[in-house]
Amino acid sequence: MARIAVFNQKGGVGKTTTTLNLAALLAKRGADPLVIDLDPQAHLTGICNAAVEASERSLYGFYSRGATLAGLIKFSPSGWKIIPSHLDLSRVDAQLGKGPQALNRLAAGIAKENLNTDRPILMDACPMLGVLSLNGVFAADRVLVPISADYLAIKGAAQMERTLRALEHVLKKRVERRYVLTRFDSRRKMSWDVENKLRERFGAELCETRIGETVSIAESPAHRRDVFAHAPESRGAADYTALLEELTASGFMR
Template sequence: MRIAIFNQKGGVGKTTTALNLGAALQRSGNPPLLIDLDPQGHLSSIHGKTPLESGHSLFAFFQDLRALEELEVDWENIGRLIPAHQQLIKVDSIFGKGPAILNKLRHGLDVLEEKHPERHCLIDCCPYIGVLALNAIFASDCLVIPVSTDYLSLQAADQITRTLQVLEPVMKRRIPRYYLLTRFDRRRRMSDDVRNKLRERYGDEVLDTAISENVTVAESPSMNQDVFRHNASSTGAHDYRALFDELVERGSLPIRTTR
């Protein structure tokens, strides 16, 4: 299963969700492949030991035609990572937006999945619609759309929905998507207001799980750790474990049960 973590708005928890959902998969005995598709490289920086050269990053897949498998690096306690590089910002201007480039990641993952058919792939997307984000959308089986509990994020969710509606005739399919509430503060009425409005618009596509505003979630990346390694008993760890369980229950994360 390929899941893209996507939102056109920054600061909503895309990278944190990719990191901690990946860690939850590993803890279940199903270590995933994470792909950092953001030129800012936040996910790669959390790893902390990725190669600095663009030739060993995802950029080399686009620019130098290197196979995805050649670019993987090990990520202890999570799985594998294909790191980003700031050179990825050039992909739009170098390659344009033809069908070949927009489907490049999908074709690359098809080849990779022949060798690792049961491995899940989580894609951390950049916060804008361009060649990179379109590659993720075209390649994915499912989208998780983090929505922080503020009204601007609610507007961003509507914008994403309109974008996906425009893309559906091109892709000839409707991508399943789930809206994930993040930075949820149960003490604030606005958090409940945003959740209610989101459910009015998108119904069952809104996940029951909400990621609480939590110090552990916020500070663990700065220590190059996922939330479980940083504090497995924290509210943040509980929330991301619940997210994993809900996606499994909904059929979006079929797993080999080892626990």
């Protein structure tokens, strides 16, 4: 099944929000998703009430002590699986080095434990191109790049494209990817301008679905909920439903 890294080097573009809500919807539809929180900020872990005090019980335990990934799994309030992050994970970049083995560590763990045979995996990357994010991209078979609808995001998107191209030289294959516009405000000309620029640049790799800037999406993390649990009838829930449907229909997600 699909292994998706949700990644953009730019911060605050909706990576965590997108991972959270896609995982929640996949679970609602019976897919048993596994989410891996690769961000030492541990935002997703916090929203899912999955924080652990001892860092070895988080993903850090996999890197620092060789813990099994399966042994680190916790459950979100809605019942789907998450491997939590911890601030100590920020040490991994310095500890692992940058060789191929370091970059493939997570991919090897997932393969060894057969974690991906019957469930999709979603990985929430941090806003930095380091060993951890690269572990996510190397463990993934596709990358979803959220882009917030503002001007600086266009620069960020161009940077991401360059990064993915550079990685393709190392991986020796094209990284299948989709870009998705988030925080879209149809009343702002800027949102439409950004969409037009991204459409020119990315063509069909830019999803048709836009995730609107909505109160329901902004507020749900404060209640430690995904948007479907928080406001099932909201625009935000409808937008993420449309996104999953588009990703499935286009074959990006199986």
